Amino acid sequence: MIRLRAGACVLAVGVLSLAPLLATAGEEQVVKIGLTGPLTGAQAAIGKDDENGVRMAIERLNAQGLTIGGKKTRFELVSQDDAADPRTGMTVAQSLVDDNVKVIFGPFNSGVAIPISNLVNGAGIVMATVASNPSITQRGYPFIFRISASDTQLGSRMGAFAAKQLKVTRMAVIDDRTAYGQGVADEFVKAARAEGIEIVDREYTTDKATNFDSILTRIKGTKAEGIFYGGYYSQAAPLRKQMKRLAMNGYLLGGDAVCNLELAKLAGDAVDGRVYCPQGGPVLDQTPAGRQFKTDYKKRFNTDPLTYSASLYDGMNIVASAMQKANSIEPAQYRAALAGADMQGVAGHYQFDGNRDLSDSPITIYTYRNGQLTPLSAAQR
CATH class of the missing domain: 3.40.50.2300 (Response regulator)
Incomplete structure (x- = not known):
């Protein structure tokens, strides 16, 4: 759950509980969540791990019946394979933009993240990446966030x-x-x-x-x-x-x-x-939330988590929280709430500096x- 405290909130592995949670009336809105990563080829294992992290967060959020902007909200994952290739990545990114996703998680590869960040930022869509090249967040793009450590x-x-x-x-x-x-x-x-x-x-x-x-x-x-x-x-x-x-x-x-x-x-x-x-991030085995994440991940996907599934899981929860705080699913509306996040997740503490890098990323x-x-x-x- 999320527990509010003075100036901050704590994100646990379980239920997201910012009020209001249940829609009282009105139609359901479907919010498309984009993901781009290497789902085939030599790096497929890490790409699927990233995808699994987002998928697990979405499944849990959907089970809770969130309300955003007065409408019951259901998230839908749109996952595409960029094959760790910059040219393919540009095609995938444009496809996600055209599909009207409200956030793009990934890419994993810096060589893909650097070129697509200009496209995604220009489209006014939040990108939350684990790619680590410092230049990704140094070009002043307000919609580009890094949710892991940099090079x-x-x-x-x-x-x-x-x-x-x-x-x-x-x-x-x-x-x-x-x-x-x-x-x-x-x-x-x-x-x-x-x-x-x-x-x-x-x-x-x-x-x-x-x-x-x-x-x-x-x-x-x-x-x-x-x-x-x-x-x-x-x-x-x-x-x-x-x-x-x-x-x-x-x-x-x-x-x-x-x-x-x-x-x-x-x-x-x-x-x-x-x-x-x-x-x-911290060692998952050394925190209660981390141990629970590993247990739940293995039960859901029949394999152990790899490098960044926990970060992507946290990222999806943090974006959902920002949408609720802004009372909007639109990136232009919730971006500021995301930039002002102060939350503890499974993989670390999420607070962003002026470049939208993590202020404190333990290694x-x-x-x-x-x-x-x-x-x-x-x-x-």
């Missing part, structure tokens, strides 16, 4: 972690040349150098690559103590397997896009306690033990 937060945290906790002095960096991969790698490099780490090699690949032997052979010659990979789990998995095959037993670090169980499924025992990655660093994503203790972070 600046993620990459810089990993740079400091490498120096202070792993005590490395020589690192190599690979990025996949996507807006996400390059962005998070650049932030890591800046932070690592500031901490005294020498970047001994910077290599480039693509988000479709599967063979890294030539890149790894060059890096091996530099005697780097580890590699930071800016890219997605679908490439990080063969990268780590090939590191092991070449007897490169140093660290593999990455951003949030490698930080999920799919990496361990794809790379097997090559993913071990020398792989580290960050996720925005948890994980490693892998026995194929499981395992958070480090606060002392280790």
